[in-house]
Amino acid sequence: MEVPILKQGHYLIASIQSALTDADLSQLREALIERVGRFRARGVIVDVTALDVMDSFAVRTLRDIAHMARLRGAETVIVGIQPEVAFAMVQLGLTLKGVSTALDLEEGLLFLDQQAQLRIERGTGRIDRG
Amino acid sequence: MATKGKDAQSVPADPQAQSESTAALLRELVAHLRQNRTQLREEWARRITRAQLLTAMTEEEIFAEATSVYDNYVEALETGTFEALQAYARNLSERIIPRGVETHEVVGIVLLLRDVLARSLFAKYHGDFDKLNRILDAYEPAANRIANTVAVGFVQERERIIRQQQEAIRELSTPVLQVRERLLILPIIGVIDPQRARQLTEQLLRAIRTNRAKVVVIDITGVAAMDSNVANHLVQTVEASRLLGATVIVTGLSPEIAQTLVTIGVDLSEMATVGDLQGGIEEAERLLGYKVLPLEELTPKA
Numbered sequence: 251m252e253v254p255i256l257k258q259g260h261y262l263i264a265s266i267q268s269a270l271t272d273a274d275l276s277q278l279r280e281a282l283i284e285r286v287g288r289f290r291a292r293g294v295i296v297d298v299t300a301l302d303v304m305d306s307f308a309v310r311t312l313r314d315i316a317h318m319a320r321l322r323g324a325e326t327v328i329v330g331i332q333p334e335v336a337f338a339m340v341q342l343g344l345t346l347k348g349v350s351t352a353l354d355l356e357e358g359l360l361f362l363d364q365q366a367q368l369r370i371e372r373g374t375g376r377i378d379r380g
Numbered sequence: 381m382a383t384k385g386k387d388a389q390s391v392p393a394d395p396q397a398q399s400e401s402t403a404a405l406l407r408e409l410v411a412h413l414r415q416n417r418t419q420l421r422e423e424w425a426r427r428i429t430r431a432q433l434l435t436a437m438t439e440e441e442i443f444a445e446a447t448s449v450y451d452n453y454v455e456a457l458e459t460g461t462f463e464a465l466q467a468y469a470r471n472l473s474e475r476i477i478p479r480g481v482e483t484h485e486v487v488g489i490v491l492l493l494r495d496v497l498a499r500s501l502f503a504k505y506h507g508d509f510d511k512l513n514r515i516l517d518a519y520e521p522a523a524n525r526i527a528n529t530v531a532v533g534f535v536q537e538r539e540r541i542i543r544q545q546q547e548a549i550r551e552l553s554t555p556v557l558q559v560r561e562r563l564l565i566l567p568i569i570g571v572i573d574p575q576r577a578r579q580l581t582e583q584l585l586r587a588i589r590t591n592r593a594k595v596v597v598i599d600i601t602g603v604a605a606m607d608s609n610v611a612n613h614l615v616q617t618v619e620a621s622r623l624l625g626a627t628v629i630v631t632g633l634s635p636e637i638a639q640t641l642v643t644i645g646v647d648l649s650e651m652a653t654v655g656d657l658q659g660g661i662e663e664a665e666r667l668l669g670y671k672v673l674p675l676e677e678l679t680p681k682a
Contacts, residue, residue, distance in 0.1 A: 329625070332589075333586050333588070333589055333624065334582075335623075336621075337585060340620040341616065345623070346623060351625045353589070353592055354592075357592075361625075
């Protein structure tokens with residue numbers, strides 16, 4: 251099942267609706283990285299609220315997305331990890347090091363806004379086109 | 381029922397006749413106990429006091445309880461059914477356990493009653509040794525069974541209370557408190573075992589979700605000791621909270637715990653730590669963008 255990717259301002263939002271196969275995940279990764287460049291996105295949000303299981307491949311793919319998107323100039327935040335999923339992930343040692351996380355979509359958007367603000371303050375970011 | 385556990389020497393040829401005679405003997409016995417009720421239960425209460433049992437209760441209370449135990453005892457002997465006695469024993473235990481009555485006291489008083497009654501039987505039948513033998517044959521198994529029932533009832537009641545309290549402690553042991561919008565506090569007190577650590581993490585994660593918490597302060601002032609297991613649980617809790625988008629600040633590490641952790645080489649570099657709870661809350665407020673000011677500074681300038 252293909253994951254819809256929505257463009258919202260300077261951000262891309264990928265909302266996962268159901269359990270994904272490894273192929274779906276790889277496809278999501280490629281589509282997101284490609285679109286970061288096409289839409290000149292500054293932020294990527296991956297919403298995993300609907301997932302009640304997260305295996306090592308999914309976690310690795312999410313981490314890869316975050317790192318690749320950063321190389322392409324976009325900050326990534328994973329939102330909506332369920333409490334049980336978080337617990338299971340930590341027990342398996344899949345802790346998404348170096349990847350930002352937020353409670354839900356709203357928090358994720360807020361986080362990206364803050365990051366953009368910080369970059370402007372530090373003078374390292376792109377000029378806000380908004 | 382009362383025929384169980386009979387001595388081999390007194391087993392006659394016809395078990396039917398024997399059980400009938402046992403019933404008759406028990407009837408006689410019960411009649412005797414009813415007749416001497418006042419005198420026997422007074423004797424019993426006296427011996428309880430003399431043996432320094434049930435010191436948590438006053439003499440009047442002992443006498444009142446002794447009376448009802450006596451009546452229940454005689455009734456159990458008469459009917460051969462123990463349900464009523466069992467219920468009474470449970471009820472009695474429920475009343476006396478909170479007052480600190482010990483198991484040995486309960487067993488002691490039941491055995492005392494058994495002795496008192498046996499003595500009175502000796503006194504009554506000492507002329508007729510054969511009859512005394514048969515009476516005791518009927519009385520002893522029933523009396524043992526009664527003692528057993530009361531003791532087991534008491535212990536069961538105690539165990540029930542202990543279980544109940546354990547449950548209550550478990551429930552109480554992990555409160556997750558919201559102190560400000562989006563700021564939670566998790567005070568941990570006592571020993572953390574794997575089961576509790578798991579429950580703690582689960583509760584915290586659920587609370588983060590329902591309260592939409594952004595910062596969590598875990599206060600471990602009340603944790604006496606920490607080993608690598610506990611430390612790893614703590615690290616896991618912090619990591620899991622971060623996956624939900626919440627920052628965790630750990631406060632109240634005692635000097636001993638800090639030394640232990642460094643000595644055993646647990647990696648706490650991922651964890652934000654602040655000395656005490658106050659500092660932790662201040663740090664959390666800073667992260668959330670709160671600033672606490674004295675009221676004077678808030679009044680608008682003229």
